Amino acid sequence: MSVTLKDVASVAGVSTATVSRALRGFATVDPEIQQHVQQVADRLNYVGSPAAAALSTGRADSIGVITPFVDRMAFQRMLTGIESALRGTNMDLLLYCTGDPSDPHPVPPRKRLARRVDGFIVLSLALHSPDVEEISKLKMPLVLFGDQGPWGSSVQIDDRAASVVATEHLIGLGHSRIALIHGREAHDPGVLEYQRHLGFNDAMARAHLTVDPAMVVPGAFTIAGGAQAMQRLLDAADPPTAVVAFSDEMAYGAIRALRDRGLTPGRDVSIIGFDGHETSALLDLSTINVPFEDIGALAARKLLDEIHGLEADNSGVTILETVLTARSSTGTL
Amino acid sequence: MSVTLKDVASVAGVSTATVSRALRGFATVDPEIQQHVQQVADRLNYVGSPAAAALSTGRADSIGVITPFVDRMAFQRMLTGIESALRGTNMDLLLYCTGDPSDPHPVPPRKRLARRVDGFIVLSLALHSPDVEEISKLKMPLVLFGDQGPWGSSVQIDDRAASVVATEHLIGLGHSRIALIHGREAHDPGVLEYQRHLGFNDAMARAHLTVDPAMVVPGAFTIAGGAQAMQRLLDAADPPTAVVAFSDEMAYGAIRALRDRGLTPGRDVSIIGFDGHETSALLDLSTINVPFEDIGALAARKLLDEIHGLEADNSGVTILETVLTARSSTGTL
DNA sequence: GTGAAAGCGCTAACAC
DNA sequence: GTGTTAGCGCTTTCAC
Numbered sequence: 001m002s003v004t005l006k007d008v009a010s011v012a013g014v015s016t017a018t019v020s021r022a023l024r025g026f027a028t029v030d031p032e033i034q035q036h037v038q039q040v041a042d043r044l045n046y047v048g049s050p051a052a053a054a055l056s057t058g059r060a061d062s063i064g065v066i067t068p069f070v071d072r073m074a075f076q077r078m079l080t081g082i083e084s085a086l087r088g089t090n091m092d093l094l095l096y097c098t099g100d101p102s103d104p105h106p107v108p109p110r111k112r113l114a115r116r117v118d119g120f121i122v123l124s125l126a127l128h129s130p131d132v133e134e135i136s137k138l139k140m141p142l143v144l145f146g147d148q149g150p151w152g153s154s155v156q157i158d159d160r161a162a163s164v165v166a167t168e169h170l171i172g173l174g175h176s177r178i179a180l181i182h183g184r185e186a187h188d189p190g191v192l193e194y195q196r197h198l199g200f201n202d203a204m205a206r207a208h209l210t211v212d213p214a215m216v217v218p219g220a221f222t223i224a225g226g227a228q229a230m231q232r233l234l235d236a237a238d239p240p241t242a243v244v245a246f247s248d249e250m251a252y253g254a255i256r257a258l259r260d261r262g263l264t265p266g267r268d269v270s271i272i273g274f275d276g277h278e279t280s281a282l283l284d285l286s287t288i289n290v291p292f293e294d295i296g297a298l299a300a301r302k303l304l305d306e307i308h309g310l311e312a313d314n315s316g317v318t319i320l321e322t323v324l325t326a327r328s329s330t331g332t333l
Numbered sequence: 334m335s336v337t338l339k340d341v342a343s344v345a346g347v348s349t350a351t352v353s354r355a356l357r358g359f360a361t362v363d364p365e366i367q368q369h370v371q372q373v374a375d376r377l378n379y380v381g382s383p384a385a386a387a388l389s390t391g392r393a394d395s396i397g398v399i400t401p402f403v404d405r406m407a408f409q410r411m412l413t414g415i416e417s418a419l420r421g422t423n424m425d426l427l428l429y430c431t432g433d434p435s436d437p438h439p440v441p442p443r444k445r446l447a448r449r450v451d452g453f454i455v456l457s458l459a460l461h462s463p464d465v466e467e468i469s470k471l472k473m474p475l476v477l478f479g480d481q482g483p484w485g486s487s488v489q490i491d492d493r494a495a496s497v498v499a500t501e502h503l504i505g506l507g508h509s510r511i512a513l514i515h516g517r518e519a520h521d522p523g524v525l526e527y528q529r530h531l532g533f534n535d536a537m538a539r540a541h542l543t544v545d546p547a548m549v550v551p552g553a554f555t556i557a558g559g560a561q562a563m564q565r566l567l568d569a570a571d572p573p574t575a576v577v578a579f580s581d582e583m584a585y586g587a588i589r590a591l592r593d594r595g596l597t598p599g600r601d602v603s604i605i606g607f608d609g610h611e612t613s614a615l616l617d618l619s620t621i622n623v624p625f626e627d628i629g630a631l632a633a634r635k636l637l638d639e640i641h642g643l644e645a646d647n648s649g650v651t652i653l654e655t656v657l658t659a660r661s662s663t664g665t666l
Numbered sequence: 667g668t669g670a671a672a673g674c675g676c677t678a679a680c681a682c
Numbered sequence: 683g684t685g686t687t688a689g690c691g692c693t694t695t696c697a698c
Contacts, residue, residue, distance in 0.1 A: 256615055
């Protein structure tokens with residue numbers, strides 16, 4: 001097939017053990033020999049077999065990233081962060097997309113990735129994944145985002161507090177009939193959405209405002225879903241004057257729905273999103289900035305530390321800050 | 334360490350070969366035994382070692398996706414397509430991000446991924462990667478996008494023709510002083526940008542319009558770069574009345590720059606983008622829709638076929654259609 | 667400092 | 683149909 005360690009060894013006139021050591025830069029190898037072996041390997045265009053190394057060492061030299069969706073901007077930003085943290089390490093990145101957790105998936109992620117990676121980053125985002133439980137049973141290094149797991153460390157934001165900030169921003173502008181576009185019904189307190197919902201309720205209660213159940217609609221975290229949600233809200237007997245959306249994408253959809261009816265965001269209806277994507281600036285969308293790139297990078301760094309057995313100072317739960325950016329999509333009543 | 338095939342074999346009272354066959358659903362196994370083995374494996378929570386299997390079979394059961402950037406919307410869309418094509422197969426996805434090809438990368442992709450995957454999808458996007466050459470030397474299954482490679486098949490769009498369509502759209506609206514925001518200087522005809530530039534020139538020449546070198550500026554394929562480019566254009570002695578941008582992101586930036594000066598896209602300056610991202614509809618950006626999801630899915634399918642040795646009907650070069658969507662960012666002069 | 671040899675966990679002939 | 687056996691290509695004791 002291809003050129004192996006053994007080939008290099010026989011050409012270089014040394015043992016496979018020496019080649020193995022030399023190529024990995026072990027200090028115990030004679031510098032002359034080390035250099036010679038390196039040259040031979042280069043000349044032969046030798047590329048080692050990760051599979052063989054993995055089998056032998058038990059390490060896979062790669063991490064798995066598990067996410068329900070790849071087509072979300074938040075995911076892309078986290079992936080960017082993860083990638084940058086991995087740059088310069090010898091770790092490879094395996095991507096496993098579970099799809100909507102409510103659909104049963106053909107092959108559970110643990111079966112797929114378990115022995116193939118040294119650890120996992122689970123981006124459960126807005127949905128609690130039953131797979132997380134499965135994965136945590138593996139007792140492998142694991143870093144979670146968006147959910148507090150029973151095992152491993154996690155990177156989080158304070159969803160409840162951030163949601164309070166968003167809601168109070170609208171209240172501060174004089175709004176009282178405030179609607180909520182959430183992703184979907186969440187019953188698990190560990191889920192990001194649940195916490196944000198709590199925050200919304202907190203802020204409303206604190207301002208002595210009532211939450212009208214008709215003003216709470218799902219938007220599936222997509223642009224289309226957000227647009228539909230907004231349409232429902234506008235069709236209500238008593239439409240809202242302001243809306244909190246649990247993602248920028250849903251807010252985009254809401255803005256579109258508004259415009260389609262000739263309404264202007266921030267004047268006729270105020271809208272605030274959640275995520276702080278770059279495009280939100282262009283759409284003049286007020287939003288809660290979530291540092292997804294940092295989240296990804298930090299999660300990756302935590303995972304690498306766990307894998308390498310460093311009892312790092314960054315283990316456990318880390319909470320990152322979110323900040324409100326007010327733009328013209330939110331205005332006084 | 335963990336439970337192995339051998340453990341399952343001894344518990345089930347059969348040989349490892351039988352377990353191996355049973356677990357992979359070979360027809361040559363007695364149904365009763367097959368079921369029994371499966372049960373034992375489940376009970377023991379057995380998870381096979383991909384490394385061992387790979388070493389033994391020579392197949393890695395995974396593909397590598399190589400891209401210079403992860404933080405581009407186009408990349409995300411292609412990844413979505415690739416992911417969906419891989420769903421239901423037993424192939425894993427390894428992501429390798431080379432970063433800007435002009436920077437030297439510490440570990441060349443071929444060394445990293447070569448023996449770890451069964452084939453590659455290379456998304457060179459707007460930049461010609463010298464790594465492609467290296468990878469093609471591997472003589473492994475390879476599917477390219479955005480570049481016509483010396484080896485392997487590819488998925489493409491007709492960049493030159495699409496660019497003609499975009500430019501002629503502006504010309505048809507009465508514009509004659511048309512600027513171009515490209516990504517960066519391209520000298521390689523195999524590169525997408527080069528072809529689009531050709532198309533721009535074609536359309537201008539056909540309409541007997543001159544291309545002012547001062548009206549051709551780079552935007553680095555980012556929002557910020559597009560904004561800067563637009564600023565330069567507006568600061569020119571004789572600013573353009575219309576602009577073609579080679580990506581929606583750069584067009585977003587251009588729109589922002591326009592707005593920052595109190596100008597309205599489509600009225601004061603017309604702008605057309607390239608890509609057709611979902612958010613472009615919200616920004617009322619005219620654009621050339623590129624079916625990135627389809628490109629990704631098709632590339633993945635081609636690669637799988639190549640890997641499995643199917644001399645598929647979809648091998649070689651496949652060209653996908655692009656379509657113009659006119660919105661209010663482009664208007665009559 | 668270097669080599670010999672025993673695996674790592676699985677698959678694929680090949681016999682039975 | 684099922685078991686035996688010989689690797690796949692590397693790492694890693696353990697001698698020397």
